[in-house]
Structure formats: C-alpha cells, structure tokens
Amino acid sequence: MNKRNSIDDKFLPFQIKSAEVLDIIFRKYGYDFRQYSEAHIKRRLYNTMIISGMKDVDQLESRVLTDELFAARIIYDLSITVTEMFRDPGFYKALREKVIPVLKTYPFIKVWHAGCATGQEAYSMAILLKEEGLLDRSTIYATDFNQLALKHAREGIYSSDLIKEYEINYRLSGGKEAFSSYYTADEDYVIMRQSLRNNIVWANHNLVTDSVFAEVHLVLCRNVLIYFDKNLQNKVQNLFYDSLVKGGILCLGSKESLKFTNCYDLYNELDNRQRIYKKKY
Amino acid sequence: MKYEAVVIGVSAGGMKAMKLICSLLPKTFVMPVIMISHIGARSDNEWIGLLNRKSNLIMKEADEKEMIEPGKIYFPTPNYHLVIEKDKSFSLTIDEKVNYARPSIDVLFESAADAYQEKLIGIVLTGSNSDGTLGLKRIKDLGGLTIVQDPQEAEYRSMPESALSVKPEHVLPLKKIIELLININSQNTERP
Numbered sequence: 001m002n003k004r005n006s007i008d009d010k011f012l013p014f015q016i017k018s019a020e021v022l023d024i025i026f027r028k029y030g031y032d033f034r035q036y037s038e039a040h041i042k043r044r045l046y047n048t049m050i051i052s053g054m055k056d057v058d059q060l061e062s063r064v065l066t067d068e069l070f071a072a073r074i075i076y077d078l079s080i081t082v083t084e085m086f087r088d089p090g091f092y093k094a095l096r097e098k099v100i101p102v103l104k105t106y107p108f109i110k111v112w113h114a115g116c117a118t119g120q121e122a123y124s125m126a127i128l129l130k131e132e133g134l135l136d137r138s139t140i141y142a143t144d145f146n147q148l149a150l151k152h153a154r155e156g157i158y159s160s161d162l163i164k165e166y167e168i169n170y171r172l173s174g175g176k177e178a179f180s181s182y183y184t185a186d187e188d189y190v191i192m193r194q195s196l197r198n199n200i201v202w203a204n205h206n207l208v209t210d211s212v213f214a215e216v217h218l219v220l221c222r223n224v225l226i227y228f229d230k231n232l233q234n235k236v237q238n239l240f241y242d243s244l245v246k247g248g249i250l251c252l253g254s255k256e257s258l259k260f261t262n263c264y265d266l267y268n269e270l271d272n273r274q275r276i277y278k279k280k281y
Numbered sequence: 282m283k284y285e286a287v288v289i290g291v292s293a294g295g296m297k298a299m300k301l302i303c304s305l306l307p308k309t310f311v312m313p314v315i316m317i318s319h320i321g322a323r324s325d326n327e328w329i330g331l332l333n334r335k336s337n338l339i340m341k342e343a344d345e346k347e348m349i350e351p352g353k354i355y356f357p358t359p360n361y362h363l364v365i366e367k368d369k370s371f372s373l374t375i376d377e378k379v380n381y382a383r384p385s386i387d388v389l390f391e392s393a394a395d396a397y398q399e400k401l402i403g404i405v406l407t408g409s410n411s412d413g414t415l416g417l418k419r420i421k422d423l424g425g426l427t428i429v430q431d432p433q434e435a436e437y438r439s440m441p442e443s444a445l446s447v448k449p450e451h452v453l454p455l456k457k458i459i460e461l462l463i464n465i466n467s468q469n470t471e472r473p
Contacts, residue, residue: 037372039364039392044376046391082375226345226361226373233346255345255358255373 017057018042024064031075031145032208035232044078079146081223084165085120088254089172091222092128094274096174099249100132102278103217109138110216112243114207115224116142119153120166125220126196127182131175135199141214143205154202156192158183163190207236212243219244223253230260237261241279250277282469284426285400286349286369287312287462288393290386290416292319292408294436298455300332303354305459308337310466312402314354315343315363317389319382319412322360329356343371357384364392380412390416399424402465404458405449406430408440418447426465430455 018041022033033041049060052070064071086092103109109129116122122142129135144150158166167179183190205213207224219240225233240250241263250258250267252275258264267277291298295318306314320326326342333340336354343355349369357363361373362384379385390403390413403420405413407430421427427449432438434454445452451461 037364037366037374039366039372039395040374040376042395043364043388043392082377223375226375230346255361257345260346 017061018045021045021057021061021064024061025071025075028065029068029071029075030209031079031206033078035208035229036078037227037229040227041078045074048074048077076146076148079144080149081115081117081227083117083120083223084162084169085124086166086169086173086175087121087124087222088274089169089174091251091254091274091276092124092169092173094271094276095251096128096132098270099218099251099276100128100134102247102249103129103134103138104132106217107137109134109218110214111138111140111218111220112214112216113140113142114205114219114221114240116144116153116202117146117149119149119156119202120158121220121222122153122200123156123182123192123196124170126200127170127175129199130196131177135196138199140200141203141216142200143203145204145206145208145210147204150202150204156197157189158192160185160188160190207239208232212239214243215245216243216248217245218249218251220251221253222251223256225256226253234261234263237263241266244279246279246281248279250279251275252277282311283400284312284402284465284469286393286397287314287402287404288390288420289314289316289404289406290318290390290408290413290440291316291406292382292386292410292412292437292440294407294409295319296328297436298406298430300335301455302459303332303336303338303340305456305463306336306338306354307463308352309470310338310463311351311470312462312466313349313351314338315349315365315389315393316354317357317363317384317386319386319408320357320359320384322383324359326356326359343373345371345373347371357389359384362388364388365396366392367396369396380410382410382412386413387416391419394419394423394425397425401425402428402462404428404430405441405444406455407435407437409437410440411443413440414443414447417444417449421447421449426450428453428458428461430458 026032113122170179270276270278340354428451429444429449430441432442
C-alpha cells in the first residue's frame with residue numbers, strides 16, 4: 001500500500017518509452033512483458049522511477065541494461081499480482097456447488113493453478129478439495145514465473161492481519177470448518193498446515209513463453225489475463241484449451257471472459273457470472 | 282473535437298454528487314464520462330442500475346478490454362483499479378491499493394491523461410482524503426482541462442481542497458461544473 005500525497009514537481013510530464021525498456025528486459029533477461037497491458041506497465045515503471053529517485057526514462061533504461069539486481073527487482077515488480085485466500089467468495093461457492101460434482105467423477109484429479117503468485121488461492125483450492133474428500137486423490141500444479149512469489153507460496157507463511165480478511169472470505173464462500181484448523185499461528189504470522197501442501201506441486205511456468213506440461217481436469221487462472229493485451233489473452237487461452245481433458249473445467253477471474261478469444265465456442269458456460277466454463281466433448 | 286472524455290473522482294459524500302451529474306447530463310452529451318468513486322471491496326454495484334433509471338445516458342460498469350464509447354457513463358468494478366489504454370479501452374488491475382483505495386482516482390486519472398493527453402477533462406469532487414490530486418496534476422501537465430468542486434460547497438472538503446494545489450482552471454460549485462460540461466459539449470459538437 002503506498003500513500004502519496006505531495007506533489008513533486010521534479011517529475012514533470014511522464015512520457016515513458018516503456019516499449020524500449022520492455023525490449024531490453026526481453027533481449028537481455030528473457031522475460032517477455034511486451035504484450036502486457038501498456039497502461040499497467042507504464043504505471044509500474046513510473047512508480048519504480050519515483051522510488052529509485054530517477055528523473056527520466058533514459059536513466060531507467062541504462063540501469064536496467066547494466067544492473068542485474070535492479071532488473072530483477074523490476075521483473076519482480078511487473079510480475080507480482082495481489083491475491084487473497086477465497087478471493088471472490090461467490091466464485092468458491094460456485095466451485096463447491098458446480099465444479100466439485102464434476103471432479104468427483106474422476107478416479108484421480110489434476111488441477112492446474114496458473115499464475116498462483118504467492119499461493120493463497122492454491123491453498124484455498126486445497127482446503128476446498130480436502131473438505132470435499134478429494135484432496136488425497138488430487139494433484140494441484142501451482143505455477144508462476146515469479147521465482148520469489150513461488151518461494152513465498154511454497155513456504156505458506158502469511159501475516160495474521162491478512163488471515164482475518166481471508167477468514168471472512170472463507171465464511172462467505174460457504175466454508176463450515178474452523179478456518180484456524182488450516183494453519184498454525186503465532187502473534188504475527190500463520191503457516192499453512194503440511195497436510196494441505198502434500199498434494200501441491202509448486203513449479204516455474206511462464207504463460208507467455210512456456211507450453212503445455214500436463215493434461216488436467218481443471219484450470220484456474222484468475223486475474224492474470226487482465227494484465228495481458230488481447231492477442232496474448234488469446235494465445236494463453238489456447239494453451240489452457242490444449243491442457244484440458246474433454247469435459248474439463250476452466251475458471252477465470254470474475255472480470256475476465258472468453259468473449260474476445262477464438263476459444264469462446266469451444267466451451268459451454270457452467271456459471272456465467274463466476275466465469276466457469278466446461279470444455280465441449 | 283476539443284475534448285474527447287471526462288474523468289471524475291468522488292469519495293465521501295459522492296453518491297449525491299454522482300446522482301446529480303447523472304440526472305442533469307442531457308441525452309446529447311457525447312463525451313464519455315468515467316466516474317471513479319471509492320466503493321467498498323464487497324459492493325455489488327447494484328446501485329448503478331438504480332441510478333441508470335434517472336439518467337439520459339447509458340450507465341454501466343467498465344468491462345475489461347471494453348472500448349470506450351460516446352454517450353456512456355462508466356463506473357469501476359469494486360476491488361480493482363481501472364486504467365485506460367492508448368487505444369481508448371479499459372484494463373483492470375488488482376495492484377496494491379493507492380491512497381488506501383482500490384479503485385484509486387490517481388490511478389485512473391494518470392492513465393487517462395496518458396491516453397487522451399490534452400483532450401481530457403479531469404474533475405475532483407467531494408471526498409475526505411487526497412486521492413485525485415496527483416492524477417489531476419498529470420492531466421494538467423499534459424494539457425487537459427482541470428476542474429475542482431468549490432471546497433466550501435463540497436460535503437467533504439479535503440479532497441477538493443488538496444486538488445487546489447494543482448491550480449485548476451476552474452473552481453466551481455457542482456451545478457456550475459455540470460453547466461460548464463454541457464457548454465463544452467455543445468461547442469464540441471457544433472459544426473463550423
């Protein structure tokens with residue numbers, strides 16, 4: 001959370017040549033942000049400039065080119081997404097009511113959580129599967145290309161302040177257990193229970209540059225595609241389509257849609273409001 | 282057209298102001314209006330439907346990658362920042378809160394200024410923090426028109442008061458702001 005309330009005249013009109021910076025990041029470090037939402041990228045780069053006390057984009061450019069640690073920080077900053085456990089409780093309710101019955105028909109269940117960031121939603125999924133008696137025969141592939149976020153996810157340690165909000169989400173999503181039974185807490189932090197992690201495989205995967213790695217029954221990718229432009233959204237949707245079994249389920253964020261992609265006709269809507277789709281046979 | 286879009290930021294006390302704007306803008310108002318208010322993360326935006334009945338224009342939630350069209354008033358989705366791309370479409374993000382807010386007025390204003398440059402009108406109305414000030418500055422720096430509600434009249438004065446530091450072109454009571462917008466709109470649409 002940042003609080004900015006003073007006008008700093010040092011930073012005159014910001015006309016950043018963000019495309020050039022993104023080119024350098026791609027050529028030198030292999031991370032491809034060139035098809036990300038431009039308005040989003042510009043804002044992140046601009047914030048980095050201010051925090052690092054830079055005056056213009058040329059300074060930013062040369063620093064990215066010469067300073068690997070700085071570049072790593074920028075790459076982290078551009079790729080981090082904010083997430084919560086049981087974000088959008090209505091979605092998890094629909095998952096429980098409409099998707100779990102489909103999953104129950106499989107002898108074993110493979111879930112791909114694409115863009116898991118710091119892991120909150122992967123743990124939410126594990127909790128849900130556990131409560132439905134499915135966790136033991138499930139594997140959750142939780143992937144992200146942000147190595148630091150993935151490390152955080154694997155550790156499963158979150159601040160106690162956040163947990164209160166998560167617990168409200170959990171309740172609203174129809175959770176009936178004591179939420180505190182899923183973690184061990186001290187004053188400031190909680191750590192998620194080992195039993196939830198046994199079936200989660202944390203792995204590095206880049207949606208922009210990597211391809212299909214498994215055939216899965218359920219793909220969750222929520223609030224990742226909003227950062228991509230339409231072409232990239234389309235490309236990634238094709239990746240999901242190719243990864244799903246026939247009759248498999250695709251879950252997107254509540255503001256994301258298949259509408260602009262060429263995959264739209266290849267799914268049936270299972271829950272339109274919660275953006276849950278079922279791949280046609 | 283001299284101006285192509287209007288962005289408005291409101292916070293505390295904003296519902297009344299938004300109602301007034303939505304009911305007074307005429308059917309002939311061409312410039313799209315994007316109105317950012319500090320809505321709660323769990324709001325369902327049902328109130329847009331209620332306001333819609335009182336308005337001559339089409340009011341809707343701004344959808345991800347939706348193209349911005351004339352004759353519409355757009356509102357943000359709770360718990361997402363709203364930004365405008367160069368091609369005049371919306372994007373949503375769930376970046377960290379700015380000024381304790383998501384959506385944040387600064388975030389919308391700054392991206393809108395980049396997209397519309399000098400063809401943008403930015404307005405800061407009633408509210409109880411300082412969100413919108415930096416965004417309004419960006420609009421002014423890039424040549425857009427800046428307007429602030431007279432803090433004397435605003436239900437909560439600190440947000441418009443903070444925005445005065447930008448030295449906006451107009452400081453007016455809300456009704457005068459609406460009149461000004463209607464005037465600009467008719468000059469916009471006049472054919473030489």
